[in-house]
Every structure is written in structure tokens, then in C-alpha cells.
Amino acid sequence: xxxxxxxxxxxxxxxxxxxxxxxxxxxxxxxxxxxxxxxxxxxxxxxxxxxxxxxxxxxxxxxxxxxxxxxxxxxxxxxxxxxxxxxxxxxxxxxxxxxxxxxxxxxxxxxxxxxxxxxxxxxxxxxxxxxxxxxxxxxxxxxxxxxxxxxxxxxxxxxxxxxxxxxxxxxxxxxxxxxxxxxxxxxxxxxxxxxxxxxxxxxxxxxxxxxxxxxxxxxxxxxxxxxxxxxxxxxxxxxxxxxxxxxxxxxxxxxxxxxxxxxxxxxxxxxxxxxxxxxxxxxxxxxxxxxxxxxxxxxxxxxxxxxxxxxxxxxxxxx
Amino acid sequence: xxxxxxxxxxxxxxxxxxxxxxxxxxxxxxxxxxxxxxxxxxxxxxxxxxxxxxxxxxxxxxxxxxxxxxxxxxxxxxxxxxxxxxxxxxxxxxxxxxxxxxxxxxxxxxxxxxxxxxxxxxxxxxxxxxxxxxxxxxxxxxxxxxxxxxxxxxxxxxxxxxxxxxxxxxxxxxxxxxxxxxxxxxxxxxxxxxxxxxxxxxxxxxxxxxxxxxxxxxxxxxxxxxxxxxxxxxxxxxxxxxxxxxxxxxxxxxxxxxxxxxxxxxxxxxxxxxxxxxxxxxxxxxxxxxxxxxxxxxxxxxxxxxxxxxxxxxxxxxxxxxxxxxxxxxxxxxxxxxxxxxxxxxxxxxxxxxxxxxxxxxxxxxxxxxxxxxxxxxxxxxxxxxxxxxxxxxxxxxxxxxxxxxxxxxxxxxxxxxxxxxxxxxxxxxxxxxxx
Numbered sequence: 002x003x004x005x006x007x008x009x010x011x012x013x014x015x016x017x018x019x020x021x022x023x024x025x026x027x028x029x030x031x032x033x034x035x036x037x038x039x040x041x042x043x044x045x046x047x048x049x050x051x052x053x054x055x056x057x058x059x060x061x062x063x064x065x066x067x068x069x070x071x072x073x074x075x076x077x078x079x080x081x082x083x084x085x086x087x088x089x090x091x092x093x094x095x096x097x098x099x100x101x102x103x104x105x106x107x108x109x110x111x112x113x114x115x116x117x118x119x120x121x122x123x124x125x126x127x128x129x130x131x132x133x134x135x136x137x138x139x140x141x142x143x144x145x146x147x148x149x150x151x152x153x154x155x156x157x158x159x160x161x162x163x164x165x166x167x168x169x170x171x172x173x174x175x176x177x178x179x180x181x182x183x184x185x186x187x188x189x190x191x192x193x194x195x196x197x198x199x200x201x202x203x204x205x206x207x208x209x210x211x212x213x214x215x216x217x218x219x220x221x222x223x224x225x226x227x228x229x230x231x232x233x234x235x236x237x238x239x240x241x242x243x244x245x246x247x248x249x250x251x252x253x254x255x256x257x258x259x260x261x262x263x264x265x266x267x268x269x270x271x272x273x274x275x276x277x278x279x280x281x282x283x284x285x286x287x288x289x290x291x292x293x294x295x296x297x298x299x300x301x302x303x304x305x306x307x308x309x310x311x312x313x314x315x316x317x318x319x320x
Numbered sequence: 321x322x323x324x325x326x327x328x329x330x331x332x333x334x335x336x337x338x339x340x341x342x343x344x345x346x347x348x349x350x351x352x353x354x355x356x357x358x359x360x361x362x363x364x365x366x367x368x369x370x371x372x373x374x375x376x377x378x379x380x381x382x383x384x385x386x387x388x389x390x391x392x393x394x395x396x397x398x399x400x401x402x403x404x405x406x407x408x409x410x411x412x413x414x415x416x417x418x419x420x421x422x423x424x425x426x427x428x429x430x431x432x433x434x435x436x437x438x439x440x441x442x443x444x445x446x447x448x449x450x451x452x453x454x455x456x457x458x459x460x461x462x463x464x465x466x467x468x469x470x471x472x473x474x475x476x477x478x479x480x481x482x483x484x485x486x487x488x489x490x491x492x493x494x495x496x497x498x499x500x501x502x503x504x505x506x507x508x509x510x511x512x513x514x515x516x517x518x519x520x521x522x523x524x525x526x527x528x529x530x531x532x533x534x535x536x537x538x539x540x541x542x543x544x545x546x547x548x549x550x551x552x553x554x555x556x557x558x559x560x561x562x563x564x565x566x567x568x569x570x571x572x573x574x575x576x577x578x579x580x581x582x583x584x585x586x587x588x589x590x591x592x593x594x595x596x597x598x599x600x601x602x603x604x605x606x607x608x609x610x611x612x613x614x615x616x617x618x619x620x621x622x623x624x625x626x627x628x629x630x631x632x633x634x635x636x637x638x639x640x641x642x643x644x645x646x647x648x649x650x651x652x653x654x655x656x657x658x659x660x661x662x663x664x665x666x667x668x669x670x671x672x673x674x675x676x677x678x679x680x681x682x683x684x685x686x687x688x689x690x691x692x693x694x695x696x697x698x699x700x701x702x703x704x705x706x707x708x709x710x711x712x713x714x715x716x717x718x719x720x721x722x723x724x725x726x727x728x729x730x731x732x733x734x735x736x737x738x739x740x741x742x743x744x745x746x747x748x749x750x751x752x753x754x755x756x
Contacts, residue, residue, distance in 0.1 A: 038445045091637040094386055098590060099633045105626030113681060116688045228456040231449045239446055300457030304438060311441050
């Protein structure tokens with residue numbers, strides 16, 4: 002692999018990893034605050050992509066970039082206010098099942114409105130094409146991917162500042178660790194929950210706006226990324242933002258490099274001087290390339306983590 | 321969590337033998353009453369799903385483990401069973417086809433020993449996520465090894481292979497009715513086995529681990545080991561259901577290990593009610609109606625199922641079983657008459673509201689998906705022209721009017737229901753010696 006190709010894959014991996022982290026960040030925030038694992042989180046990602054597609058047809062991409070996450074955030078807040086809050090008193094399993102049911106509804110509802118096929122959600126003209134200054138260095142990298150990375154980093158910096166440097170962030174952190182105390186001090190904790198749930202959904206919506214046209218906007222997109230995001234938060238350690246960040250980047254890189262790698266166990270052995278005959282036991286397995294097994298790599302990583310570090314990379318919480 | 325005494329399978333205090341005898345009669349009589357091929361196919365599906373949902377409920381209801389990957393065990397069980405069936409067809413294996421579910425069960429057991437060791441390291445939400453990950457891994461692997469999984473097309477077999485059942489000529493398992501009775505027999509046996517399990521010390525300690533793992537450990541039980549053993553048993557019964565579905569369909573594709581199957585059994589068990597033994601049985605019957613009967617009429621059945629499920633989680637987290645038992649309790653106290661009118665009102669207006677919403681959804685879906693079939697769509701047997709504004713106005717008016725009426729009826733019903741609940745609780749408090 003030459004250096005240019007390596008850099009392209011690195012950038013691809015990091016941009017996908019950042020997108021994963023935008024999803025995992027909202028999920029982790031909601032989880033650590035309310036103890037609810039929002040199964041429908043990637044459904045909000047999907048709805049964000051669809052709404053952004055519709056809005057970009059009506060009012061253009063740049064307005065959609067602002068409006069779609071807001072709409073998705075409002076939808077999320079409404080779901081919390083009139084759905085989740087009612088289920089809260091039954092406990093965590095019904096809460097998880099409630100969001101699981103929502104993911105069924107969202108999957109079918111986008112098909113009712115936009116049909117079963119993918120919608121033609123396009124990258125805006127200004128951002129189409131490769132990055133000029135990277136091209137000069139011999140690296141072909143889409144301008145839109147760079148834009149995605151910039152949006153993700155800006156958003157994450159804003160989130161960090163909000164949580165750590167503002168009064169609202171202080172209240173959120175207080176409600177996170179000591180909800181009763183925060184309530185006793187006169188803060189409306191249920192409203193904080195609603196805001197956090199809405200904000201987490203808005204983050205997912207934003208990820209959908211910038212991810213929907215980079216990848217494909219279709220009804221299966223929520224399920225496709227959903228399982229990976231759950232792997233991310235288990236890998237990172239449930240409830241840990243830093244762990245989720247590391248795990249997102251790791252999975253992003255594995256995805257980018259894994260899909261293009263032609264390496265196999267047989268190749269490894271033959272470079273060590275052992276050549277395998279086709280009749281060797283397990284020959285088909287040994288000759289499988291990394292690219293062929295790429296879809297299971299995240300889950301294999303999950304299995305390994307569970308064996309060697311059951312609480313996740315940065316996890317502290319024992320369930 | 322209420323005391324176990326209240327969760328017993330004891331509707332109206334009829335004896336256990338009567339209940340099981342009645343169940344057997346229903347199993348025997350059902351295909352004689354519903355004689356069409358479609359109805360019998362539904363009955364077979366129900367039997368298979370009942371085993372699967374009972375197996376699922378060993379985890380969710382009894383041990384408190386919410387799994388999103390239970391299709392792994394039924395699906396791999398089905399694969400092993402279909403491979404065995406193919407071998408029987410070639411004459412390479414002498415094994416009665418009617419006992420194939422045992423092979424499926426053995427495969428389910430094996431994989432639940434392996435994967436269960438990993439997944440049961442954690443409980444709660446983490447377990448749910450890990451089970452999802454394992455499920456996705458197995459599904460991704462199923463597309464990767466076409467030699468075993470047969471790719472999209474899957475693996476087929478012929479269930480009439482091998483000698484006839486019990487050596488009786490004609491019992492070839494060819495006709496659907498014979499397969500139904502085979503499934504019904506297996507379902508009945510598995511129902512008894514899973515019911516018996518709830519009364520064993522293992523079943524009870526699983527309940528303890530569900531409710532308070534820490535205290536279960538204090539009295540000397542390893543919570544992880546209890547979860548693991550329950551997982552193995554659940555894996556076995558899931559494999560049995562997979563083996564039966566291999567016989568029933570004579571083909572297994574990679575869809576058998578897909579997340580939709582895992583989600584389906586979760587919905588079936590929860591809709592019925594996971595805190596009651598008969599809940600998942602009830603839920604399986606309802607789920608098969610949605611998945612196999614309703615899907616004949618509308619492409620949006622997932623949506624209706626999802627809405628039904630979400631409403632149930634919101635308003636009746638104990639599932640249909642809890643609704644039935646609550647109403648039986650009201651009837652036992654002789655107060656059901658007072659609920660009759662409110663029920664008629666709520667169900668009448670609620671049905672009308674649902675019909676209006678279904679009409680709007682079906683018209684929208686027809687416009688989005690309907691290719692080449694014109695602008696007319698039949699909903700509840702009536703034709704509606706989606707190109708004309710009147711149809712939409714009509715639908716919106718029905719929804720608005722029925723919505724207002726339903727909200728009024730719902731409040732009336734709720735006040736009556738709450739009043740009755742208070743009366744019953746008061747009576748129970750004042751007469752503790754006569755209670756139960």
C-alpha cells in the first residue's frame with residue numbers, strides 16, 4: 002500500500018469514525034443520564050437524512066443543514082415528553098422496548114412517505130468533487146468527506162463547551178449524577194431529561210443530514226448502522242464518552258482499511274515460507290481475505306473485548 | 321415485581337389437568353375446524369412460534385435477560401436440522417425425520433453454551449447489546465459461508481425422506497395435516513417441559529437472579545452461571561423450534577438468523593405478556609395473525625404491529641395476559657357489568673379511529689408504492705380513489721371525529737375502571753381472610 006492510498010483510507014476511516022461518534026455521543030449522553038438505551042437512536046439518524054433530503058429539495062441544502070436537526074430534535078423531545086416519560090415508571094426494560102417499537106414504526110413510516118427505494122439525496126454542488134490542495138499532493142479525497150469531518154468536530158467541540166463551560170451544562174451534569182439533589186435545588190429534572198433526549202436526537206439527526214448524502218438514504222440505513230453503534234458503546238464502555246470516541250475511531254479505521262485489505266491467513270503463512278495446498282484442512286477459511294470477513298470484524302472485536310475486558314475500554318459501570 | 325403467587329397460571333382456579341387437557345383438545349381439534357390449507361399453515365406457524373416464544377421467555381420473563389439475538393439459536397438449529405434432513409434424503413444418515421427437532425435442539429444447545437458463556441457475563445442493558453452484536457455477527461457470517469448456509473437461496477430438504485413415522489404406512493409427513501400434528505405434538509411436549517421448568521429450583525433461582533442478582537449471590541448462587549444455564553435451556557428449545565420449521569418449510573435460508581426473527585419473537589413474547597407462563601403462547605397466536613395473515617392484505621403490517629406494540633408497552637406493560645387477568649378479576653368481583661357500556665364506547669370509537677388512520681395510511685402507501693395499479697385502493701372492502709380530494713377529506717374527518725369521541729369515551733372508561741380498582745383494593749384490605 003503506498004502512502005497516498007494509506008492517507009486516503011486513513012481520512013475515510015476517521016470521517017466515518019467521527020460520524021459514528023456523533024451517533025454514539027447522543028446515545029451515550031441519553032444512556033448515562035436516563036439509563037435508557039435508545040434503540041431508535043439510529044432511526045432518528047435515518048429520519049434526519051430523509052427530512053434533510055425533503056428540505057434540500059424545497060429550501061436547499063444549507064437551510065436543511067440547520068432546520069433538519071432542529072426538527073428531529075423537536076420530534077425526539079416530543080417522543081420523550083409524551084411517550085418515554087409515561088413508560089419510565091415501568092422500568093428500564095419497557096423503556097428499551099418502547100424505543101425498539103419506535104424503530105419498527107420509523108422503518109415503516111419512512112417507506113409510507115418516501116417509498117421503499119433509496120431517495121436521490123445529493124451532495125450539494127459546492128461540495129462536490131475532490132479537495133484541490135490534497136489533489137495537488139496526489140491524494141484524491143472528496144471535498145464532502147472533509148466537510149463531514151469539519152461539521153462533526155465543530156459539533157463535538159460545541160457539545161463539550163456546552164457540557165463543561167456553561168450553566169446549562171452544569172445542571173445537566175448535576176441531573177446526570179444526582180437527579181434527586183438537582184431536583185431538590187429547584188431544577189426541573191424531567192425537563193432537563195426532555196432537553197437531553199431532544200438534543201441527543203438532534204445530534205443523530207445532524208449525523209443523518211451529513212451522512213445521508215455521503216452514503217445512501219434508504220429505509221435500511223438505520224438498521225445498517227444501528228448494530229455498529231451499539232458495538233461502539235459496548236466497546237467503549239457503556240456510559241463513557243471518551244471510550245465511545247476511541248471505539249468510534251477504531252471501528253471507522255477498521256471499516257476503511259478492512260474493506261480494502263487483501264491480506265489473508267494463507268498469505269501471511271506463505272510470506273513466512275509455508276505454502277498451503279488447496280486440500281489442507283480449513284483451506285477456504287485460511288484463504289479468506291480481510292475484505293471478505295470485514296462485515297464481522299466489529300463483532301469479533303466485541304467478542305474479544307468481552308473475553309479480555311468485559312467492562313469495555315473505558316467503562317467503569319458494572320451492571 | 322409482585323410475589324410469584326399472583327403470577328401463577330391459575331385462571332378461575334380450574335385444575336391444572338383440565339387446563340392441559342383442554343389445550344390438548346384445542347390442538348387436536350383446531351385443524352379439523354379450520355380446514356383450509358392457509359389456516360392449517362397458520363396453525364403450524366403458531367405451534368413453532370409458541371415453542372420459540374416460550375424459549376425466549378425463559379430468558380426475558382424468567383431470568384430478566386432481554387435478548388435481541390435469539391434467532392441465532394433457532395436459526396442455527398434449523399440449519400443443522402435441514403442438513404441432517406438432506407443427509408437422510410441421500411441415505412447417508414439413518415434418523416427418523418420426526419425427531420429432527422432434537423438435532424436442532426442439540427445445535428441450539430451447543431451454540432448457546434458457546435455464545436452464552438460470552439453474553440451472560442453481563443446482565444441488563446449490556447446483555448441486550450451483546451446479544452444484538454452476536455446476532456449480527458452470525459447473520460454476517462451466514463452470508464460469508466455459502467457452503468453451509470446456502471446463501472440467499474438457502475438449503476432445502478425433503479421431509480418425506482426416510483421410513484414412515486412409527487412404521488405406519490402413509491405417515492410420510494408429506495401432507496400438511498401430518499406435519500401439523502407432528503408440530504402440535506412437539507409444541508405440547510415443549511409447553512409441558514417449559515412449564516415444569518418454572519417449578520424447579522432452577523426456575524425459581526432464575527427468578528431470584530432476575531429480581532435481585534446480588535441477593536441471589538449472597539445465598540450462594542453464581543448469578544452468571546444461573547443465567548448461562550437458563551440460556552442453554554432456552555437455546556435448546558429455540559433449536560427445537562428451528563428444527564420444526566426446517567421440517568415445515570423444507571428449506572432454510574439466511575433469513576432464519578436475521579435480526580427480524582429475533583425482533584419478532586421478542587414482540588410475540590412481550591405482546592402476550594412475559595410475566596405469565598401463558599403470555600408468550602397468547603402472543604404467538606396474535607403475532608402469527610399479524611405476520612402471516614395481515615401481511616396478506618397490507619404491505620404496512622410492520623407499522624400496525626409496531627404501533628400495537630408501542631401502545632401495549634405504554635398502557636399495558638404486562639401484555640395481553642395482564643389485560644385478560646385484570647378483567648377476569650373485575651368479573652370475579654361481579655363488577656364487570658358496570659364496565660360494559662364504557663367498553664362498548666371505547667372499543668367502538670377506538671375502532672373507528674383506528675379505521676380512519678388505517679385508511680389514511682393505506683391511501684398514502686398506495687400513492688407512494690402503487691405502481692401501475694391506478695389511483696383506486698380498496699380499504700376494508702370499499703374502494704377509495706386516492707387521486708380525489710374527497711377521499712382524503714373523508715379520511716381526515718373520520719380521524720378527527722373519532723379522535724374526539726374516543727378521548728371522551730376513554731376518560732369515561734378510565735374513571736369507571738379506576739373507581740372499580742379502588743373498590744376491589746378496599747374490599748381486599750377489609751376482608752383479608754376471604755381473599756383468594
